[in-house]
Amino acid sequence: MAGNSIRFGTDGWRAVIADGFTFQNLAIAAQASAQVLARTYPGAGILIGYDNRFLSEKFAAHAAEVVARLGIPVYLSACAAPTPAFSWAAKERGCHGALVITASHNPPHYSGLKVKGGFGGSVPPEVTAAIEQELHHLQPLGSNSAPIHTWDPWPGYLAQLSRFVDLEKLKGSPAKIWVDVMFGSGAGGLKRLLGEKVIELQAHRDPLFGGVSPEPLPQNLQTSAQIIAADPAPLKVGLVFDGDADRIAALDGQGRFLSPQILIPILIDHLAGRRGLRGEIVKTISGSELFVKVAERYGLPVTEMPVGFKYIAERMLTTQVLLGGEESGGIGYLGHIPERDALLSALYLIEAVTETGQDLSALYRALQEREGFSSVYLRRDLHLADQNQQVRLFQQLQADPPSEILGQKVIKHFDKDGHKFTLADGSWVMIRGSGTEPLLRLYSEAKTLEAVNHLLDWAAGLVNTAASHPR
Structure with a gap:
């Protein structure tokens, strides 16, 4: 059976297009996922979203037809959007969950399926295990279909993001804001929130992602780094999103790469120090020890988890987590969904630069000096x-x-x-x-x-x- 080749990893199922990731295999994975979501999470209907990859909208439409033939109402996105937009919508609209066609940061020849629960985040390991079991016990689809509705995920998502920061204040920031969306589905998001203040790079759709993987790593950002470094503005912030805009990295005013290991301590310090917010800090085991140093300064408890945001999401459902962050740049926040969100991370980083008038690198150096921790x-x-x-x-x-x-x-x-x-x-x-x-x-x-x-x-x-x- 084709389903035997489907394996769910750290966040969903991914495979090479036309090899493992075929319309036939997607139908099997979508049916199993939808059946388990409908049994596991109360709600009405399932959302189907997608990214900017090759054939993503066609794969999404195919998954929608499969789910509809299960008798489950479907809400099919009218456009590509960030994965966290679909996670938020699943919770906001009271759905069983969402299926998102995306391979995130993987190379261009991959596609994938992320499964989100009705609570607004990645399903936990036991639900993933249930889906893998379901793959081998599928019944033929019925001939009658539930309705498929199309909808735009952007307005509701941007309205949610705007609740966390003062957009007018950020529009007046002394910093020039660059964002490299790496040809991904985060294109247009910050611009819609902050207007002409934002200059986007690599914002058109390119399923080949300029010949590299849409992963925010230094070797994939050389052109953007040169553009930002050449800009004469005295204060700049460069933000980078991965292919489905749930992970973030940055470039400083000199075009130097700033990994999530640098950004997460800045964010903890900003939220706990300038914002005065409190809650637990959750880090994956591969995260920097500076996360712990900054958290301890504010008396915040720290919990370590295995790699994979689904583990952080589980913790966020039961504990007041101020920030949950992983080494690869997925970060979730108090008051939002238990999901990593690059656009919200970007807004908080812009806010930190706006309030301090300092470059992100300068903020990081100050943290290292204050904590006596240089690594x-x-x-x-x-x-x-x-x-x-x-x-x-x-x-x-x-x-x-x-x-x-x-x-x-x-x-x-x-x-x-x-x-x-x-x-x-x-x-x-x-x-x-x-x-x-x-x-x-x-x-x-x-x-x-x-x-x-x-x-x-x-x-x-x-x-x-x-x-x-x-x-």
Whole structure:
């Protein structure tokens, strides 16, 4: 059965278009997802949304027909929009949930399906597991269809975002605001909120994403960085959204890349310090220790989770979470849905720059100095020719974890999501599998770039050893 090839990863199902991601497989995944959503979450109807990728609107229409033939009313988006817009709409409109055709930051030849619950966020692991079980027990679709309504997700979503900041104040910001939407579905969003104050880059639809993956990484942003650096404005903020606008990164006034590791501490400080807001800080295990330092300054509790925003979302449903952030730039906020949202992150960052009159890099340096915590953080991705390589490596690390790495004692071993080793000097190194692509992600944070690279080299050496010694 075709459904046997469908596997749900960190956030939904993704596969190569015309290989694993076909209209036939999508029909199976959409039917299983819709049936589980309708059983799990009270409501009326299911939303279908999509991004700017190749054939996304056609895939969305096909999924809508499948869900309608289950007798479930469908609300099909009339246009591409950010994934959080559909999550918000699912909650606002009282639906069972939403199915979003998107492969987020994955390469252009991928498509995917994200499943959102009626509460406004990614479904938890047990619901994903139920969908995977449902794939193998599907009945033929009925011949009668429930109605398919088309609607525009943007007005309701932008109205929700406008509740969190003073838009008129931001329109008067001394900063010039650039946003690179990476040809993604966030195009036009900030401009509709802040008008001509915003200058967009790469805002037209290009299913090839300019020949790179729509992921906010330095190597994918060189042209935008040059444009922003050349702008003579005295104060600038450059914001970057991924392909479906649920993740954020930034560029400072000199065009230097600012990762989420830099932005999240700035946001915690802004919300807790200038805004006076309180609540728990939730970080994924791969996040910087500076998150913890800033949270502790304001007496905010910190909880660590495995990688994947669905784990943060679960926590947000039961706890007053001020900010939940992951290493890849997905950040959710108190008072909003339990969902990562790049546009809301952008508004808060613009607000921080507006209120301080300082560049984002300057705000980060000030935080490092204040907390006495200066570090370098890097991630490397290693592509796997053999998926069993990861299995062998993780079995080895589970059975015989190192007690010492590069002369430093291991003081903590986190093994709930890959393997993270914290060392006596406060540095750490982590190895985990990607939930969406055939690769291993290596992470490290240490006091110097040299130390970080040594730790990443050590981790890469372990991976290579596992490859050369198959069992």
